[in-house]
Amino acid sequence: QSALTQPASVSGSPGQSITISCTGTSSDVGGYKYVSWYQQHPGKAPKLIIYEVNNRPSGVSNRFSGSKSGNTASLTISGLQAEDEADYYCSSCTSSTTLVFGGGTKLTVL
Amino acid sequence: QVQLVESGGGVVQPGGSLRVSCAASGFTFSNFGMHWVRQAPGKGPEWVAVIWHDGSNKYYADSVKGRFTISRDNSKNTLYLQMNGLRGEDTAVYYCTRDIVNIWNVGAYWGQGTLVTVSS
Numbered sequence: 001q002s003a004l005t006q007p008a009s010v011s012g013s014p015g016q017s018i019t020i021s022c023t024g025t026s027s028d029v030g031g032y033k034y035v036s037w038y039q040q041h042p043g044k045a046p047k048l049i050i051y052e053v054n055n056r057p058s059g060v061s062n063r064f065s066g067s068k069s070g071n072t073a074s075l076t077i078s079g080l081q082a083e084d085e086a087d088y089y090c091s092s093c094t095s096s097t098t099l100v101f102g103g104g105t106k107l108t109v110l
Numbered sequence: 111q112v113q114l115v116e117s118g119g120g121v122v123q124p125g126g127s128l129r130v131s132c133a134a135s136g137f138t139f140s141n142f143g144m145h146w147v148r149q150a151p152g153k154g155p156e157w158v159a160v161i162w163h164d165g166s167n168k169y170y171a172d173s174v175k176g177r178f179t180i181s182r183d184n185s186k187n188t189l190y191l192q193m194n195g196l197r198g199e200d201t202a203v204y205y206c207t208r209d210i211v212n213i214w215n216v217g218a219y220w221g222q223g224t225l226v227t228v229s230s
Contacts, residue, residue, distance in 0.1 A: 003154075089154055
């Protein structure tokens, strides 16, 4: 159950778009539609922002979008805002009937 | 509204045992699979275990298999995690979470977490 691979950090200016990648294998990301993304602010529980690759839970801004190609999933945040500064994690179910998270990406809004 | 409230955390010696609980409300508990996810200080989330809505299936992360047991009491709307043989690396905030649409869309709802510290 190796963690999914995410870049340690990304940054962008307000109004810009950024993309965070999440790379796994055919036994997790590449094999299933159950890829999710979470936003976590310091001291808070993670918040689900994308599920099943590209679906947003009710109440999540449409500035957040997800996609997948092969073994790599991506989260795009458009119209970057100061409050988007947070840690972002991906997850995927696996062929072993488990769940694996990514190592996390720290987003800095410049 | 959906509410998940964890309890039972604390300080325990290496090799010891602890049971944490999660009281659920605001939804029909018996209709949903439930997960435990933990987060060590300064680290990312780590999935721990899942239990089907009726308790018929349970799956565990390799790091806890054979030591932790997930269970539920649908009559009490409560989820449990029995932790035995605790190690220092089990120190973390333990969250219970509920899915959305499918059991593998983990983390639509989270509790506030309960801190488990394994230390002598």
